[in-house]
Amino acid sequence: AQSVTQPDIHITVSEGASLELRCNYSYGATPYLFWYVQSPGQGLQLLLKYFSGDTLVQGIKGFEAEFKRSQSSFNLRKPSVHWSDAAEYFCAVAPFRNQGGKLIFGQGTELSVKP
Amino acid sequence: GAVVSQHPSRVICKSGTSVKIECRSLDFQATTMFWYRQFPKKSLMLMATSNEGSKATYEQGVEKDKFLINHASLTLSTLTVTSAHPEDSSFYICSAHRGSGNTIYFGEGSWLTVV
Numbered sequence: 001a002q003s004v005t006q007p008d009i010h011i012t013v014s015e016g017a018s019l020e021l022r023c024n025y026s027y028g029a030t031p032y033l034f035w036y037v038q039s040p041g042q043g044l045q046l047l048l049k050y051f052s053g054d055t056l057v058q059g060i061k062g063f064e065a066e067f068k069r070s071q072s073s074f075n076l077r078k079p080s081v082h083w084s085d086a087a088e089y090f091c092a093v094a095p096f097r098n099q100g101g102k103l104i105f106g107q108g109t110e111l112s113v114k115p
Numbered sequence: 116g117a118v119v120s121q122h123p124s125r126v127i128c129k130s131g132t133s134v135k136i137e138c139r140s141l142d143f144q145a146t147t148m149f150w151y152r153q154f155p156k157k158s159l160m161l162m163a164t165s166n167e168g169s170k171a172t173y174e175q176g177v178e179k180d181k182f183l184i185n186h187a188s189l190t191l192s193t194l195t196v197t198s199a200h201p202e203d204s205s206f207y208i209c210s211a212h213r214g215s216g217n218t219i220y221f222g223e224g225s226w227l228t229v230v
Binding site: 034107 | 147148149151156157158159160161164208210211212217219221222223224226
């Protein structure tokens, strides 16, 4: 079945430590790929997106993500986490490139940051 | 500033009444908008695709008679929750796709509480 999977429901990291949030998708063709962040009670903020080209994408707030076609993955990374990064992170795909804007979201990963 | 605006940001309504949520694209025309629903601590679920000048396309399992979507102009889509019940309480968020630049903009979201 077509889906977007974020295997980790909750991750806790220490401030200053590195972070990797996993995202896998199962769609026939390479979809458009996104990572969003959501603070409690707030809307969504786009961190980065991948459409084509360089498979390592740089985003805002020091985040980056790498698209790996062979693994159908689009993992989000940050080399050094700040306490303000604590939030919910969503991976999303636009499975049909001709239906721009229609997104399917993963289950989300809640990030907690220890001082 | 916001490129896509939702109104109201919070609304409380009585059980059995209807409530309308607006989604506006502020500085571009959007032939397609999308409506999502998010339960507390859950992911965003795509409800429907709002098409300007034609009927909305609903995702499987979404009651079209309960969640009425109207996209009467290129800058406005509305979601009306009819005969609301407490289980309709949720966070509703819209998005609009701008073709030029292939960019998706999310509204700030609307909290609906049915009492």
